[in-house]
Amino acid sequence: MSSSKQALAHPAPGSGAAPGDKPGAARGAGGRGTPAPGPSSWRSRLYRWDMKAAPYAFISPFFIIFGAFGLIPLLYTGWYSLHNVQLSSLDHKSWAGLDNYRNLLSSDFFWNALKNTFTIGLISTVPQLLMAIGIAHLLNYRLRGSTVWRVVMLTPYATSVAAATLVFTLLYSWDGGMVNWLLGFVGVDPVNWRESTWGSQFAVSSIVIWRWTGYNALIYLAAMQAIPGDLYESAAIDGANRWQQFRHVTIPQLRPTILFTVVISTIGATQLFGEPLLFGGVSGSKGGSEHQYQTLGLYMYDQGWIIGNLGKASAIAWSMFLILLIVAAINLLFTRRLRKSQ
Amino acid sequence: MTTSELTAPQDAVPVREVRAPRRRVMGAGKQMHAGPLTYVVLIVFALVSLAPLVWTAIAASRNNQRLAETPPPLWFGANLFKNLQTAWDQAGMGTAMFNSTIVAGSITIGTVLFSTLAGFAFAKLKFRFSSTLLLLTIGTMMIPPQLAVVPLYLWMADLHWSNHLQTVILPTLVSAFGTFFMRQYLVQALPTELIEAARVDGASSLRVVWHVVFPAARPAMAVLGLLTFVMAWNDFLWPIIALNQQNPTVQVALNSLGTGYIPDQSVIMAGALLGTLPLLIAFLLFGKQIVGGIMQGAVKG
Numbered sequence: 001m002s003s004s005k006q007a008l009a010h011p012a013p014g015s016g017a018a019p020g021d022k023p024g025a026a027r028g029a030g031g032r033g034t035p036a037p038g039p040s041s042w043r044s045r046l047y048r049w050d051m052k053a054a055p056y057a058f059i060s061p062f063f064i065i066f067g068a069f070g071l072i073p074l075l076y077t078g079w080y081s082l083h084n085v086q087l088s089s090l091d092h093k094s095w096a097g098l099d100n101y102r103n104l105l106s107s108d109f110f111w112n113a114l115k116n117t118f119t120i121g122l123i124s125t126v127p128q129l130l131m132a133i134g135i136a137h138l139l140n141y142r143l144r145g146s147t148v149w150r151v152v153m154l155t156p157y158a159t160s161v162a163a164a165t166l167v168f169t170l171l172y173s174w175d176g177g178m179v180n181w182l183l184g185f186v187g188v189d190p191v192n193w194r195e196s197t198w199g200s201q202f203a204v205s206s207i208v209i210w211r212w213t214g215y216n217a218l219i220y221l222a223a224m225q226a227i228p229g230d231l232y233e234s235a236a237i238d239g240a241n242r243w244q245q246f247r248h249v250t251i252p253q254l255r256p257t258i259l260f261t262v263v264i265s266t267i268g269a270t271q272l273f274g275e276p277l278l279f280g281g282v283s284g285s286k287g288g289s290e291h292q293y294q295t296l297g298l299y300m301y302d303q304g305w306i307i308g309n310l311g312k313a314s315a316i317a318w319s320m321f322l323i324l325l326i327v328a329a330i331n332l333l334f335t336r337r338l339r340k341s342q
Numbered sequence: 343m344t345t346s347e348l349t350a351p352q353d354a355v356p357v358r359e360v361r362a363p364r365r366r367v368m369g370a371g372k373q374m375h376a377g378p379l380t381y382v383v384l385i386v387f388a389l390v391s392l393a394p395l396v397w398t399a400i401a402a403s404r405n406n407q408r409l410a411e412t413p414p415p416l417w418f419g420a421n422l423f424k425n426l427q428t429a430w431d432q433a434g435m436g437t438a439m440f441n442s443t444i445v446a447g448s449i450t451i452g453t454v455l456f457s458t459l460a461g462f463a464f465a466k467l468k469f470r471f472s473s474t475l476l477l478l479t480i481g482t483m484m485i486p487p488q489l490a491v492v493p494l495y496l497w498m499a500d501l502h503w504s505n506h507l508q509t510v511i512l513p514t515l516v517s518a519f520g521t522f523f524m525r526q527y528l529v530q531a532l533p534t535e536l537i538e539a540a541r542v543d544g545a546s547s548l549r550v551v552w553h554v555v556f557p558a559a560r561p562a563m564a565v566l567g568l569l570t571f572v573m574a575w576n577d578f579l580w581p582i583i584a585l586n587q588q589n590p591t592v593q594v595a596l597n598s599l600g601t602g603y604i605p606d607q608s609v610i611m612a613g614a615l616l617g618t619l620p621l622l623i624a625f626l627l628f629g630k631q632i633v634g635g636i637m638q639g640a641v642k643g
């Protein structure tokens with residue numbers, strides 16, 4: 001080891017401050033030892049200081065940068081949500097109290113966006129996770145070229161929201177779109193995926209489903225591989241068939257992972273933004289002519305950067321935050337109950 | 343195994359019949375071989391995963407008029423390189439890919455470096471409030487980016503930083519996920535005795551990091567680097583607020599295309615193809631590592 005040269009120079013502090021010792025203990029050990037010659041004691045003091053400060057130095061980049069670009073802006077967003085801040089005159093902020101929030105609560109568009117976020121979240125998350133469990137179950141068999149299957153399932157994840165949405169928008173176009181053309185073969189009339197409410201919400205959800213199903217399948221697969229094999233063996237001894245094993249061994253064992261993916265997907269669904277924005281094309285921030293797929297994230301962008309009311313956008317952001325806190329609280333409750341029942 | 347041994351003498355049935363339950367016992371875990379039906383279903387899902395990407399290339403090789411006709415094209419046309427050229431020059435995809443390389447590259451280096459340092463501290467060093475701080479780090483993952491963009495936008499305007507790449511690099515230079523990922527890896531991959539040995543030799547913390555932690559963390563750093571690069575390349579919300587078509591990243595350029603910057607669907611598809619290509623190549627080369635990374639993160643997450 002390259003550091004062995006130093007070992008000869010001053011062995012005392014090294015043995016005095018072994019990792020794991022409390023800083024106080026290290027100091028005690030150093031004090032008890034024979035008085036070291038001048039330069040070495042300076043070194044040993046430096047060494048002890050290094051031991052104490054290093055952990056904080058190592059974690060500080062995260063906390064400094066997160067503080068500067070995450071936490072402080074979060075608080076400022078709350079502050080600005082109580083102000084009238086316009087994009088056209090950034091230097092003139094005036095106190096507005098709860099006006100922005102009152103404005104939101106009385107706005108149909110806000111409730112509409114909240115409702116759309118919820119419905120799109122539901123129709124994108126539920127099928128996505130169900131399919132992911134199914135795929136994971138299949139990938140868990142012994143397969144030829146198992147890695148290839150996994151990579152293929154993950155490729156949609158490599159596609160950005162923007163690229164995927166541009167492609168899907170074309171696939172869903174009313175005239176000459178691939179989806180309507182294929183539906184024609186099974187005798188379904190062309191669906192107006194842009195204008196109809198459920199059609200557009202389904203189309204937007206399908207982009208989310210396409211991009212994330214494989215990713216979630218891999219997460220479930222990892223959890224499935226961690227299930228001890230003897231659980232299946234004893235289930236089989238009890239006469240459980242494949243489906244019963246899946247139902248009574250796999251699913252209960254996956255429960256923490258399912259909870260985890262539900263939380264992650266809920267967080268993702270609450271922020272949903274890029275898909276509806278680009279699906280809408282030129283006037284994308286409105287979320288369709290009737291705002292039929294305008295989500296909260298999109299509504300915030302529309303109010304802040306298209307209409308130019310940054311104060312109101314801040315209030316929308318904080319409403320999203322509140323919703324997520326509620327979700328987190330519910331999740332915590334569930335986890336507690338899950339732990340108790342086990 | 344034990345079942346067959348137990349049941350065989352009791353029931354005194356022919357050996358072949360005893361094997362049936364035994365195969366089920368064996369197969370219930372990961373050893374069970376996939377049947378043809380499994381392959382059929384997987385092929386369907388694989389096609390659904392790949393078809394939109396293949397069709398992007400088909401659409402990019404046609405022209406705008408052809409894409410409006412029914413039935414949609416199912417095979418490649420002759421315009422691929424022309425459309426790629428147009429997307430590269432006129433839609434700014436060339437600049438965008440260059441910028442995205444710089445942005446995603448810087449973010450990847452920063453995230454991997456800072457995550458390894460912090461992950462090491464959380465995994466192996468004892469300090470006050472370490473578990474609270476780790477919980478706090480994980481908790482930050484719940485905060486959506488929307489909560490930061492208004493003040494960031496205002497400050498950026500004050501600094502006259504709009505359209506500068508550092509605006510989109512700096513806020514994403516660290517990652518809570520990365521920190522947690524590296525911590526989970528180092529907890530089991532880095533033997534504490536190794537650190538202690540270096541300490542006994544009088545190595546400073548930086549030396550320990552350089553000579554002990556980095557070598558041990560290298561596989562996880564590579565995987566985290568890949569995952570971070572994908573995420574940074576595809577980041578959308580803050581870049582489209584902070585940058586515009588003058589100096590875009592790939593996602594900003596695609597957003598411009600989507601809002602009618604060049605109203606030609608075949609060129610738009612060429613842009614989407616160009617913007618996805620680097621990541622598809624990365625998946626082709628390092629797919630196994632990326633898959634492994636996601637699955638690793640999952641078990642421990």
